[in-house]
């Protein structure tokens with residue numbers, strides 16, 4: 001396929017990309033979606049646990065069930081779906097996109113692009129943990145695919161480093177399959193994943209969660225034989241004489257997801273905390289033809305949110321391609337006290353929006369305020385759960401008078 | 413003439429290939445499951461200029477000659493090689509005379525093109541190095557390569573020219589009679605031979621002892637590294653050395669052939685028995701970062717994707733031990749510390765001739781072909797050629813490693829050429845070598861290996877016996 005012209009090209013067929021492609025096609029835009037895997041669904045395909053769709057479908061679905069519903073909605077939308085098609089490069093002049101597939105190389109010239117490539121896992125090497133480099137060290141997502149997609153178990157006795165959601169879910173999954181889970185270690189004084197997952201995945205199975213602990217050294221020449229575990233202080237520094245050896249043949253890392261932005265990072269401004277592109281309330285990046293949604297913008301915890309944002313990005317991209325999206329006079333959102341992840345990076349006066357944010361540590365009760373615009377109280381703010389603040393069109397109108405909006409979280 | 417080469421590192425591999433130029437039988441024994449998994453797997457990958465080595469040493473002679481051979485060798489073997497050039501930086505007044513000494517030493521060794529550059533010139537070529545730099549010794553002939561790729565390609569080429577390769581087969585004994593080598597032994601069998609080449613890397617002392625020799629005496633010197641992702645590409649364009657101090661060339665910052673940045677190595681002497689101590693240490697890794705920061709103050713350490721360590725086979729005489737030993741037919745290519753990778757092609761050419769001229773009826777094979785075609789690397793091909801490959805085999809359009817854009821076609825070809833393990837695929841194709849370090853592709857490569865080899869996934873390992881990737885199956 002050479003020089004195909006389309007209105008909207010969606011890159012990535014997870015929840016965000018499927019939502020975007022369906023919405024763009026329904027807006028009447030000629031839409032193509034490319035996805036590198038054989039199936040659409042993204043990370044949902046490997047999440048066989050329930051807990052998806054309570055907002056969107058008012059039902060508790062598994063990941064693959066949620067994906068199947070979205071696929072159904074997408075297939076009836078008229079978007080063209082190309083699987084096993086991997087993006088090679090995204091040339092901002094044009095824009096021009098190259099992809100590879102078993103059918104050949106593709107060249108696509110879209111008017112608008114929705115970037116929905118999800119997130120990648122931080123690798124073991126990035127942690128710079130001393131010791132040997134044996135077999136038996138897996139990132140949680142890889143471990144999840146081995147178990148849930150391939151039906152293979154990584155080993156007999158596992159230690160899990162990091163208490164992100166995938167780590168917690170994998171602790172339970174491995175345990176249910178007869179793999180002994182010696183411990184889940186977390187550097188911080190609080191768990192990284194949702195409280196629901198700490199209870200349902202660890203406490204219900206009596207798997208120890210060691211807060212303020214980390215792996216100090218890896219042992220084993222060919223296959224992992226164990227890890228040295230230490231307690232750490234507030235700053236993450238190992239405390240003397242707290243080290244002990246835990247024998248295990250498997251180390252699973254759940255130490256963070258990072259938005260996938262490789263093809264954009266040279267030309268689209270990124271948010272330094274989210275690590276994805278800066279987007280406004282339309283999910284438009286600072287490069288006008290480029291939109292982005294889902295985990296490639298910031299790591300989200302609810303797929304319902306991701307699919308909804310994807311749809312929003314799809315609509316905006318379609319309008320842009322059709323020449324109906326006016327240039328945004330965006331009002332930046334700036335981080336104040338206690339705000340870590342923050343999406344979007346800017347609001348558009350008169351447009352409704354939802355602001356998503358994460359706090360850096362747990363608080364029993366907080367006040368969340370958006371400049372003078374909105375302020376509301378929130379119970380039980382935890383880093384793992386995004387706080388949502390709706391900005392209704394009425395409030396959004398007032399924005400036109402404001403140079404910026406300061407987002408702040410204060411303990412109440 | 414029947415020759416056994418012991419050890420399929422870069423040295424043994426190139427020697428085996430050179431031996432295949434002559435009439436005779438060449439056997440290559442390697443105890444690991446694949447080629448190049450010893451010292452060859454974990455080093456700086458620099459094709460040194462030859463100015464670091466004292467003039468009277470064997471090292472200096474073979475380093476300069478080996479350097480000159482690399483371009484041609486890598487062209488024949490179709491492996492990547494890049495003459496990046498190198499700087500040795502003087503960061504203080506005290507270091508200025510050291511550059512002059514190095515230049516003089518290099519010139520005596522016959523290293524071409526050495527120049528001392530001013531601060532402005534250094535900073536204009538390498539804007540990210542320490543702005544306090546006073547001057548730099550520029551060596552244009554220094555290059556970089558992928559050491560294991562050289563070894564793998566040399567073995568492939570030797571196989572095409574008649575080599576008999578014995579992987580996962582350790583030499584456990586050597587029979588010597590009347591001070592003449594008779595046969596080598598492995599758990600698999602006995603092989604009568606006329607000559608043996610000891611290229612066993614860190615274990616060359618053990619192999620020599622099997623023939624009753626007390627040389628070489630070896631101890632490992634550990635070097636730890638931190639590798640930065642391709643996102644750091646361009647941080648430096650040439651190899652950046654500090655001014656020399658003491659026993660090693662110091663901690664460097666250099667580009668890798670596929671666009672990453674390598675920091676290291678440390679130099680830590682270990683006891684002779686610590687031949688497998690390739691673990692990294694907290695002290696070592698912090699030394700690496702400290703040393704590298706001296707050369708390039710703004711290091712993007714957030715882009716670190718891997719740490720590793722290699723062991724140099726050091727000897728008290730600090731020099732290579734080459735040539736026929738007091739035992740007739742027993743040849744050494746031992747104590748191959750740095751610059752062993754650089755020197756290897758020159759050593760191989762010379763040693764093969766030494767071994768073969770011991771036979772009166774020395775004859776070159778008419779049929780020897782030095783050319784090896786590499787596995788196609790689609791990401792580096794012109795579009796039309798890639799398109800053509802996909803037309804012939806659609807698997808060349810299915811990308812498996814997203815970071816390095818490696819296709820199923822390349823992985824299947826790597827398996828056809830001998831990869832049996834995850835690391836075997838990785839070292840041949842770079843799949844799993846990128847930013848995500850296999851988080852996306854390990855399960856896919858595992859499935860392809862199992863399918864192509866007709867084995868169960870449980871039988872597939874990361875690096876041979878004792879390193880299985882999976883430990884069982886989910887209940888049906």
Ligand SMILES: Cc1cc2nc3c(=O)[nH]c(=O)nc-3n(C[C@H](O)[C@H](O)[C@H](O)COP(=O)(O)OP(=O)(O)OC[C@H]3O[C@@H](n4cnc5c(N)ncnc54)[C@H](O)[C@@H]3O)c2cc1C
Nearest residue numbers: 012014015016036042043051087117118166294295302303
């Ligand atoms: C273990 C786990 C448990 C979770 N549990 C829950 C839960 O219980 N409830 C809930 O609501 N949410 C849950 N979530 C969150 C939710 O599932 C995710 O946030 C959401 O699915 C992310 O969707 P996405 O489309 O942004 O990314 P992804 O699903 O990662 O999709 C990105 C897609 O882009 C494709 N892609 C990437 N690069 C390229 C390229 N170069 N070319 C072509 N295609 C490319 C990928 O193959 C992938 O299909 C969970 C997430 C995880 C990881």
Ligand SMILES: Cc1cc2nc3c(=O)[nH]c(=O)nc-3n(C[C@H](O)[C@H](O)[C@H](O)COP(=O)(O)OP(=O)(O)OC[C@H]3O[C@@H](n4cnc5c(N)ncnc54)[C@H](O)[C@@H]3O)c2cc1C
Nearest residue numbers: 419421422423443450451452458583613635751752753754
């Ligand atoms: C940290 C570090 C940095 C370096 N940097 C550079 C550099 O930048 N430039 C440079 O030129 N050089 C460098 N070197 C040196 C270079 O890496 C070595 O000289 C070279 O790789 C040695 O290759 P080899 O084939 O002799 O050893 P190896 O690669 O170790 O090969 C020996 C092989 O013999 C096998 N073996 C051992 N015993 C037996 C047995 N009994 N039977 C069968 N097989 C056996 C081993 O498994 C091994 O595969 C560096 C070395 C280190 C450690």
